[in-house]
Amino acid sequence: MKILVSIGLSVILLFSSLGSQGFTYAKSKTEKKDAAEQMKSAFVIEKETGKVLFTKDSNKELPPASMTKIMTLLLIFKGLDRHDFSLKDKVSVSEHAASMGGSQVFLEPGETMTVDEMLKAITIASANDASVAMAEYIAGSEKDFVNRMNKEAKKLGLKHTHFKNPTGLPVDGHYSSAHDMAIMAKALLDHEKVLGYTSRYEDYLREDTENKFWLVNTNKLIKTYPGVDGLKTGFTNEAKYCLTATATRNNMRIIAVVMGAQTPKDRNKKMAQLLDQAFANYKTKKLINKNHTVKIVNISKSEKQNVPVVTQKPVVLLLKKSDSGKNVKKRMVIKKHLQAPLKAGTVVGYYELRKNNKVLAKTPLVINQDIKEASWWQLFKQSMGKIVH
Template structure:
């Protein structure tokens, strides 16, 4: 035992003070180390930003993503979505000629200088929007689809409600300044996620340059407003934006390492800061996350027994591959699946018709999902077939 006999109280007190100071200093150092491990801000030059994975919608980074701001020409993501829907329904076709109205030709801002009465194919107008952010082309297609620009805007807002976007309101299909024309980084990401379900859209948004009216006197050179298409590996869209109020905005998408990401920044002061913020977000995604395939398209999930059909059993399969998005350092591969079929399924059913959903859960949280479809066409049975099926069932009992 340490003998303090003969040592003055002064030195004992001094020893205690020194010891306490050492402990306190260690605590301070520990706090500094903890602060240094905090994730750095990835979009410091933007008012708001978000980074998501397209298949699952998983949010990888979020900075004030629900802050309501003017979206400028990123508005055209919704315009493009409605155009792609109409092309898919074949209510318009790529080779259809559209006559440009005086109203469409009068649009200012970014444009391809359409003239009233000029005719241009839907595909060329689509290029004008996707590559050059053309306001006149946006209105021309809006009028073709809905009859008037105002009617098209109603469709835009209806679609926003369908997607659950409570903070978005459109006043035009172009993004030109208007009172109460607003959205958020989160909402823009969701619109982009939906748009990218049309795989062919990136064949337009991913082009750096193209031409309209090729070989004519009024030939027009299209140059993509999204420079990352040329300078960032994997970027193939989607839409830039700028107004004095909105500042510089960009919704970008990249497809690398079997993972498609969507990065949105709003309110950057310069185009350089905007592009740098998006690049930093994309770097973060591909450096820190990976996509793990859990199921493949066509994998069987369950059997479907359906009354009044020609056969007793049909295979229920996945419509698309299902992926899990995780941090690269994570080792937790445990997950569970739950599937649910629609109620009252009755024939006839078309081949690949949706009849349910499969959910992927980890620690009670849904981390992915996929549509369930019937692998083949299911026809309604006639009376003779129903009799045979009933007899077969009785024989098996």
């Protein structure tokens, strides 16, 4: 009899235990948020038009972790374009640069690498030591480079960004937002050579030495999502998992930012969803190429009175997939009373695409050459020519 009671009690306890576990499981499943939504902010734009396709708390100031290196890379590529230095230039590593923790390629004090090799380390391996080495090489010190980063942020109109270092290593007062990261990425992507680095899944440093170092891209979407060719991941305990990604499909480039995801899987899942939505719902139509002459203007007091005005970027129309693009009106707005001197790249107007009195796209128009001020003799000859004519 005691045995039967014992067995009965065991069965009751077993079912009670199973019931308790089943309830707990059901409760956790109910309370559990969608993993893909467990992010602090997100922002999606089309690259050429800058049109916002998705936003979630995009101005929230958050630690950007290694996405900070987007600004570091922007200053490097601007320096390359100005010919301040070249990809072949040698960069010597200081003790300070070599001491950086976190992601690194274990540079040694006194070691030298080319700018090209440093770019590989930064873009593929997110190397903090290489980032600081380049900052010191460009500006003389990390502090002066950070000042340049903040000046560039102001120049881009970023209102929710402040940098304290070129790496993204945690420090109070170092923050950005999903919106601002997308604008930085847009500016960086104007330097198309960066994609030659960010699109590589793997590469090597010190390849011809005994210290050969294998680089593997921290952005796994390079391999798993068709069209992704950049741009920068980020992680710290404070920032959680972040990613600024860019992808192309059917000649349309999307930039998307996710900040504060709980796991790398959550981050990549949400990023894929954002890119899928953008490509599924939108298309672009290029109307005019970059550097295309759209008008000849008269520049007063200049050596050359008739100067070509060109598109700074391609004129692109962003449309929903269901939109044919009919009834879109085009017009140019050129500044009046242009006067020399003017530097190449000076914005002198805009090429606008409008529909129902709403501006759909606004492409800057620029002078593509330096316009010098004419001498008094040249001005005299020009005025005499007008009289004779």
